Amino acid sequence: GAVVSQHPSRVICKSGTSVKIECRSLDFQATTMFWYRQFPKQSLMLMATSNEGSKATYEQGVEKDKFLINHASLTLSTLTVTSAHPEDSSFYICSSIVPQGTEAFFGQGTRLTVV
């Protein structure tokens, strides 16, 4: 199956700093990348949808100035958590769909801990 590589898998940062998470599609062109957040014992919640070369679409309640998404190429999308706070600690995961396909492929996820 298609592969989405997400990095880093785990990061601990100080409150007030920024963290960048990368997702790369390794064997297909990811026109669209979905970014999710998952708090403990909860399901994945869609944060935003990014399309290559255009601005991301954010879900209601997600601050676009805090969660910066860049999708400058067909194989790379990044999520930057700016001025992170402890409440931003969560599991962040990206996903994409192979062109002409319907199955979603996920990155390995990034566990962010803000201290």
Place this chain on the structure above:
Amino acid sequence: RKEVEQDPGPFNVPEGATVAFNCTYSNSASQSFFWYRQDCRKEPKLLMSVYSSGNEDGRFTAQLNRASQYISLLIRDSKLSDSATYLCVVNYGQNFVFGPGTRLSVLP
């Protein structure tokens, strides 16, 4: 009402038991349906797609009832390794909506 709802769980069953998960969705325009499995602190992985005719993959059987907007997953002869959270996923266009998941623990 949530777009995708599942049994709240958790389900604790002995090895060898048969367990069934239920899922309902609210958007009648939904086109594709899936069951994903998520292990603790890992990304979700596709378990199986769900077709209107029903489909089976080894010990796993999935059913879809479009009229009732209902999806099910049956696991027979459960193994310890089946312990995970099972996510019902509904897709329309490029939107994937995840259910809250049902956690399964298979006990020795």
